[in-house]
Amino acid sequence: MRHGHCWNLLLCVTLHLGYVAAGISQGVLSADDTLHHGPIAFLSSWDVLGPFRVGTREAVWGADPIEFHGGIQSLISNEEPLYHSPLTRGANVHxxxxxxxxxDTKTSTSVELVVDFPEVDWxxxxxxxxxxxLQFQGWLKGRIWNADTGVQKVVLYPDNILELWVNEHHVFGxxxxxxxxAPVVVDLPPGLNNISVRLIRDVRSMGGTLPPVVRASLRADLALVPIDISPQSLVMPDVVGGRFCSPLGSITVRNQADSWIEVRQVSAVLAEHSVVVASDAIRLGPGQSRPVKVSLGSIEGMQEAIHFELQYSLAASGSSQVAFSAPLHHTTNSSLQKITFLHPSGVVSYAMLRPPPTTHGAAKDxxxxxxxxxxGAGVEADGSLARHMFDAAHALPAWILTPSGMTPWSSDDWHIxxxxxxxxxxxxVPKWIQDAAWAGPxxxxxxxxxxxxxxxxxxxxxxATHQPDRVLGAAAASGYSSIENYVPYAFWDEADPLRTGILQTARSSFRHELLTDNLVGVPIFQQHGSEDDNVPAYHSRLLNTLLAEAGQLVDYSETPGRGHWFTGTMTTPAMLDFYLGCLNGSSSVSSIPAQFSFVVPNSHELGSKYGIVIDQLTTPDRMGRVTVTTSMHDSIPRWHVTTENIRRLHFETATQLGDTPWEVVLGNMSDSFDVGVATKGxxxxxxxxxxxxxxxxxxxxNIGQRYGRQRGSLDSIVRSAGPFEIVYCSEKDLPLAIQTSRNFLQYFGADSNISHRSRYEDALKREGNVITLGTGASIPPPYLPSFPIQxxxxxxxxKTKDSNTVSIPLTPGMGGIWLRPLPEQRLELVVWGYDEVGLxxxxxxxxxxxxAGQPDFVVLxxxxxxxxxxxxPAMGFFDYEWRISPASFLP
Structure with missing residues (x-):
């Protein structure tokens, strides 16, 4: 409750002492600031500085104009100077x-931050x-009051906020x-505490409406227990016939203590006994959140909910436990149901599965x-919208599968x-068929x-562009053509064209406008509302035009008067006709044209095109291309294959082709190669x-060749075959390791082990990719001795490809990030700083x-x-032998 009467003398003294205790310069509360009864409270008065320009997803690179003036922490908000900005009249803001x-409540405080700048002619x-x-950035400076006489630990939820400071604690992510x-756990000293929030208005996440407004919020909850379990993080399969339809579940736990916590086991509390459903010990650093996997296969007789007990121990203390419950959803074997499974990184994910109808004479075999x-973005796969998306398609002879992508935004736009x-x-799906004793198709x-x-x-x-041989058909409704074509990157800081080109190259695997040749031969249907104000119909029109230029005429339905989404979007008559045409004429044998091309981005997600698989590019600085002309030579199918920027390829014999080649002529060679069974592999x-x-x-x-999951740009690091292994090289780096783990969980739903440098070798022995954080000379040497960055x-x-060495002097504020190879297709991401600022x-x-377009290595x-x-000062890529590529930017 808000309290309107005046401050008494005692409270004024307490307020003054709070300023000193919090390390905040002394000041006087304005008349608009109010006293709250709660133990913590945001003040109502906030200072705003902005707007400044920012490009689409540019904030990941820094690009904060306030840093030119020393950073938000060094600015005093009642100062008079003007700051330059190209968005406003007079080119300045104040x-x-x-x-x-x-x-406010007895245990929490929250505030909605709604900011616009009406003085700008948007x-x-x-x-x-x-x-x-309509994208901009700025800063808010406010305060939060801790009425207690000691430090209080709070859990901070920064919704729609990418970056902030709480006193001297910096949070990025x-x-x-x-x-x-995965909220942030912070300590609040008694009295007033400073909070600085960087506002980032992003059209993709906040819309393209006029006038542009940033809507963000902060909520701070008192951390009253050492470990917390978030009910909304529960991932549980549906129940069919009293049993879980999939054997895995997950719950996220958060360490709110000052020391490490170990989760020892989780038990399901049943009517007459308990069943241990998780027994692998999991360690959590202070403030870290982690998903805990539970095994549910042995549990039967489920009712409306299931109850669990989690056993944990704090460092140097005995065992404790916390109880929680999970509501259950019951369905039938033939109905839409939520199934769970392991993501390749080892965390539990889920999808919605609707089995095909068993009517219409479908044979069991x-x-x-x-x-x-x-x-789409912001949609939960088990939410109401997704659950009813195909209600009008109950007769389709297909398994309808809706993955979650691990987040409502599909983590990284369905890319890696x-x-x-x-x-x-x-x-x-095949495992579900076996476990459910499914009697249908x-x-x-x-x-x-x-x-x-x-x-x-x-x-x-x-x-479809990356896996054309696997696609029976592709139906895109109101889809945008690529990330950077959706909201163009026009407002990024001006840069040397080579630097800009390197970032564009890092995003080239997602530029579908450049990959339309790969879609030739794939049945495609496009649908778009003519009045779509979210994804303009231009995107579908553009791809339709590019496909026609590539030789692929595609059916396109532009629905007059329709917007971005309407009831039945995915089951319009035209959509249903397309589905049925693909399903009823389904065949695993591909008909090969007389000539075709295959555009090759640098990506492990790239599969085969008519059986051709590209293993390595000659240089990662540009895309590759394969052009094939088919013919008969002495009654033997022969392919003439010409290539651009291709170093290594093979033929996928598992791909079923209508006219499998027996011989291949590569480039300008006069002789042909046999690609028959004798040379499989x-x-x-x-x-x-x-x-x-x-x-x-x-x-x-081998370790000296870049292949498999290592292919791509810096975001290849997320192709982890187990939990990420985050290694911090000194205790002062631990908060950054916690932040890295938190960001992986927040944006990908990923799990992370955090280890000290002394356990680096143990991290290398596990399955996940490694992220090593450190300053100075603390970074361990590379696994590959010839690695070019030292x-x-x-x-x-x-060291460049021609063995010349470029040396960059170490200076304050300098940092770097780069990939390094590990055995068995694994990767290590080195995050290094000359000092804490650089790190x-x-x-x-x-x-x-x-x-954001991060290349393989960047020096800052x-x-x-x-x-x-x-x-x-330096950025670029590593080639197939982990050498710095020729087009990299070097001093």
Whole structure:
């Protein structure tokens, strides 16, 4: 409750002491500031500075103009100076004051932060620059009151906020999409505490409406217990006939203590006995959240809810326990149901599965395809909208599968982490058939019918362009063509064209406009509302045009008067006709045209095109291309294959083709290669002499070659085959390790082990990819001795492909981030800083938001804090032998 009477003398003294105790310069509360009864309370008065320009997803690189003035922590909000900004008249902005009324309870305080800048002519800017002009950044400075006489630990939920400071504690990552799955645990000294919030208005997440407004919120809850379990984080399968339809569940726990906690086991409390459902010990650092996997296969007789007890221990203390319950959803074996499975990283994920109808004479030994439905941004796969998306398609002869993508935003737009979730969900269907003793049709494993809406429509383009041999058909509804074509990157800081080109190259695997050749031969249907104000119909029109230019005429339905979403979007008559046409004519045998092309981005997600698989590019600086002309030579099918920027390829014999080649002529060679059964498993490699050779042995897959899950840009690190292994090199780096773990969980639903440098070798022995954080010379040496980046006492050395060494002197504020190879396709991500400032800068580039475009390595200096990528002294890629590629940017 708000309290309106005046401060008494005692409270004034307490307030003054609170300023000193919190390390905050002394000041006087304004008349608008109010006293609250709660133990913690946000003050209503906030100071605002902005707006400044910011490009789409540019904030990951820093690009904060306030850093030019020393950073938000050094600014005093009642100062008079003007700050330069290209968004306003006179090219300057100044501090202003806003009032946001908090809501307080006995254990929490919250405040909605709604900020706009009506003095800016946004309409004119949009007329020139489109949606890019409706994005901006700024800062808010406010305070939170701790009425206690001692430090209070609070759990902070920064919804729609990417970056903030709480006193001297810096938080990058925040909760940009409002998932609330991994809040921040902070200590509040008694009295007033400063909070600075960086506002980032992003059209993709906040809309393209006029006038542009940032809507964010902060909620602080008292941390009253050492360990907390979030009910909304529960992942539980549906119950069918008294048993779980899948054997796995998950719950996220959070350490709110000052010391490490070990979760020892979880038990399901049944009517007459308890069953241990998790027994592997899990360690959590102070403030860390982690998902705990539970096994449910042995539990029967489920009712409306299931009760659990979690046993844990604090460091140097005895065992304690906490109880929690999970509500259950009951359904039937033939109905839509929530199934669970393991994501390749080892965390529990889920998908919605509807088995095919058993009517219409479907034989038990017949097989039908999967209709893979990719949801849009902000949609929960088990929410009401997704659950009823195919109600009008009950007769489709298909398994309808809707993966979650691990988050409502599909983690990374269905690209790497989200794509892995799709793959795991598809593999779960045969297991469900076996476990459920399903008596209906089986599942066709070779091909899938993929469909999606909005972000899922874009995901449909990604799946079809990267896996054309697996696609029975692709239906994209209201899908955007690519990340950077959705809200263009016009407002990024000006940079050397090579630097800008490197970032574009890092995003090239997601530029579907460049990959339309891969879709030739794939049945495609497009649908878009003519009045769509979320994803303009231009995206579908553009791809339809590019497909026609590539030789693929595609059916396109633009629905007059319809917007982005309407009831029945995915089951319009035209959509249903397309599904049925693909399903009824389903065949796993592909008909091969006389000539075709295959555009090759640098991506492990890239599958085969008519059986051709690209293993390595010659250089990662540009895309590759394969062009094939088919013919008959002495009654033998022969392919003439010409390539651009391709170093290694092979033929996928498992792909069923209508006219399998027996011989292949590569490039300008006069002789042909046999690609028959006798050479199964072989690959073809282009030697330094520009001559193709055939390799039978697989020995080339070693630590010195970049292959498999290592392919791609810096975001390849998220292809982890187990929980991430985060290694911190000194105790002062532990908070950053906690933040990295929190961001992986927040934005990907990922799990992380955190270990000290002394246990680095143990981390290398486990299955997950490794992230190593440290300053100075604390970073362990590379596993590959010839790795081209070395940290010296005075220089950071980069060895080029031609063995020249570029040395960059170490200076304050300098940092870097780069991939290093580990055995068995694993990766290590080194996050290094000359000092704490440099390390914090480098850690921003650990993957969180999609579309930031991080290349394989980046070296940062002090100016990158406000100039972003335009000031990076070095950046680029590693080639197939982990050498710095020729087009990298070096001093």
């Amino acid at each position: 501090w202003s004051n806003r009032t946001f009324i908090p809501i 309409q004119f800017a949009q007329n020139v620059y489109g949606w890019s002009a 925040g909760d940009f999409y409002g998932f609330q799955r 017949s097989v039908v395809p999967v209709l893979l439905m990719l949801h 982490w989200g794509f892995a979730d799709v793959e795991a969900a598809l593999l779960t 089986g599942v066709m494993a070779e091909k899938v019918l993929v469909a999606g809406h909005s972000n899922g429509g874009q995901g449909t383009w990604f799946f 072989s690959s073809f490699v282009k030697l330094e002499t520009n001559v193709w050779a055939q390799e039978i042995a697989p020995e080339w897959t 940290i010296g006492a005075e220089w950071l050395s980069l 914090r800068q480098a850690a921003r580039l650990i993957p969180t938001l999609t579309g 200096n002090n100016e990158t804090r406000w100039k972003g990528h335009s000031a990076a």
